[in-house]
Amino acid sequence: MTFYEKELARLNSAIYKNQRQLDAVIAVRHYINQHYPTDLNLDLLSETHCISKYHLLRLFKKYYGLTPRQYLIDKRIEKAKESLKTGKSVTETCFAVGFESVGSFSVLFKTKTGKSPSNFQKEQLSIRE
Amino acid sequence: MRVTIISIPVLDQEKALRFYTEKLGFIKKLDTPLDGGNRWLTLVSPEAQDGPELLLEPAPLHFEPSKVFQDALMEAGIPYTQFDVDDVQKEYNRLIELGVEFSVKPTEMGTVKFAVLNDTCGNNIQLVQNL
Numbered sequence: 001m002t003f004y005e006k007e008l009a010r011l012n013s014a015i016y017k018n019q020r021q022l023d024a025v026i027a028v029r030h031y032i033n034q035h036y037p038t039d040l041n042l043d044l045l046s047e048t049h050c051i052s053k054y055h056l057l058r059l060f061k062k063y064y065g066l067t068p069r070q071y072l073i074d075k076r077i078e079k080a081k082e083s084l085k086t087g088k089s090v091t092e093t094c095f096a097v098g099f100e101s102v103g104s105f106s107v108l109f110k111t112k113t114g115k116s117p118s119n120f121q122k123e124q125l126s127i128r129e
Numbered sequence: 130m131r132v133t134i135i136s137i138p139v140l141d142q143e144k145a146l147r148f149y150t151e152k153l154g155f156i157k158k159l160d161t162p163l164d165g166g167n168r169w170l171t172l173v174s175p176e177a178q179d180g181p182e183l184l185l186e187p188a189p190l191h192f193e194p195s196k197v198f199q200d201a202l203m204e205a206g207i208p209y210t211q212f213d214v215d216d217v218q219k220e221y222n223r224l225i226e227l228g229v230e231f232s233v234k235p236t237e238m239g240t241v242k243f244a245v246l247n248d249t250c251g252n253n254i255q256l257v258q259n260l
Contacts, residue, residue: 003205003206012239124179
């Protein structure tokens with residue numbers, strides 16, 4: 001066994017010993033992955049997974065390093081990029097991935113990627129030409 | 130400031146280029162000749178061709194401490210860097226078929242699943258899937 005494998009085994013027993021917590025946050029992440037276009041919020045996530053919302057918030061942040069809300073936004077932006085690459089319009093993409101306002105989607109998209117949705121799409125489509 | 134380059138030290142740039150493109154599936158982006166047969170050689174992921182570039186750097190051949198560091202990481206089994214994949218087990222199966230050697234088979238730990246492969250150019254590389 002290498003030094004790395006020994007360290008992993010040590011970390012695993014030190015950090016990841018609570019399998020119930022792990023199962024809970026993994027299930028929440030999968031739920032977000034499947035339902036990102038819908039109106040998701042912490043109340044809904046905590047109700048559907050039978051876990052108090054503050055506990056969920058704390059656990060998700062502990063194991064994934066960001067809040068469920070931040071993860072949801074990242075997922076929507078990732079899916080928006082995929083949608084824009086296929087040639088769908090900015091408006092269509094915005095609503096398809098779960099945002100409710102084209103204006104706020106465009107601002108958020110630019111903050112996260114450094115480019116507006118339309119500029120991102122132009123670049124992507126030109127790469128493929 | 131923006132992150133555009135991630136460098137990986139390699140013992141042989143041409144061999145590394147073949148491994149990272151033919152086995153791992155990256156795409157060559159820049160290939161500029163430099164002094165002494167060295168190249169500014171970068172790759173991108175096919176899914177993010179405008180994303181960060183992977184620089185295959187011949188540092189271990191020209192700077193002894195780089196070689197010492199690379200050898201120490203290899204001996205300890207520590208990955209030099211890691212790449213995200215959608216399905217570690219699927220990538221493992223695909224790469225095993227291509228003759229790639231793994232020091233760590235697909236393993237779940239906490240919220241990730243990972244495996245560690247040998248890039249044949251002096252480095253362990255970790256593949257990671259978020260669970």
